[in-house]
Amino acid sequence: MFDQDTAVHVTTNEPDRVCGGNALAVAERSFQLLTTGPKPLGLDGRTIGQGLPGRLVSLAELRTLLLERSSTDDLKDAAWKELVQRTRSGDPAWVVGCVGVAMPGLKNTAARALRTSPERYADDIVSELLTEFVAQLARIDIDRPHIAARLMLWARKGALRARGREARLVPCDPTELPERPAAATVEDDPVHLLLDAVRQGVVTPDAAELVIATRLEGLSVQELARRRQLPASRLYQQRHAAEVHIVAAIKDGRISATPAADFAGM
Secondary structure, eight states, rough: OOOOHHTOOOOOOGGGGGGGSSHHHHHHHHHHHHHHSSSSSSSEEHOOOTTSSSSSEEHHHHHHHHHHTOHHHHHHHHHHHHHHHHHTTTTTHHHHHHHHHHHHHHHHHHHHTTTTSSSGGGHHHHHHHHHHHHHHTTTTTTSSSSHHHHHHHHHOOHHHHHHHHHTTTTOSSGGGOOOOGGGOOOOOOHHHHHHHHHHHHSSSSSHHHHHHIISSSSOHHHHHHHHHOOOOHHHHHHHHHHHHHHHHHHHHOOOOHHHHGGGOOO
């Protein structure tokens, strides 16, 4: 399923430009400052439960724990519910904390968006991704499951929006044109459609992520299967089923690509 292994997944071979002097790099440095030293920013494991140590767990440690394959969906949602609630207290440190815990997934999402984009647009795309993620901390419905996955879908929407906007500008340098047609010309509508499908329960966040990655971002099913350590046939079947459900929902009028109040609280 679309869990921490996908939504917040450590990737060791991301392009250097994702980790350079952009907004994510600044946020990661701020996160490190907040989570090191004698009084690191953290959560009480006794409050979260779900197998966390019964003590203060720094957010840096929490990030590592949530990435472990043994981490359950209940633990992820309990931790993220508490994290998002803290951001709504008005203390900006918790916003930085949330971004830091989500950093592996944000970098992974940014890297996908940047693969077929000219380097000069990288900072704008990454900034839009981060802006959308932070904006949704105040809006996301934390009483529904897959909080981190849904936040990551919104972040991806921001990246695709920025990439689509920049793609309408013809690069001056022909060497910066992608070698193959890129999904960078995607408008907001397909992303809105998938977000609405998730909100309406037509497809899971995992299925939406699969469609976005392989249909809109140009990632092959085989490559995604390799990253997830799953048979490609399973992902093909999952994508086909999701697309069948989406088409049926469109015909029934249950979902629409038209942005309706930006699906606040998804």
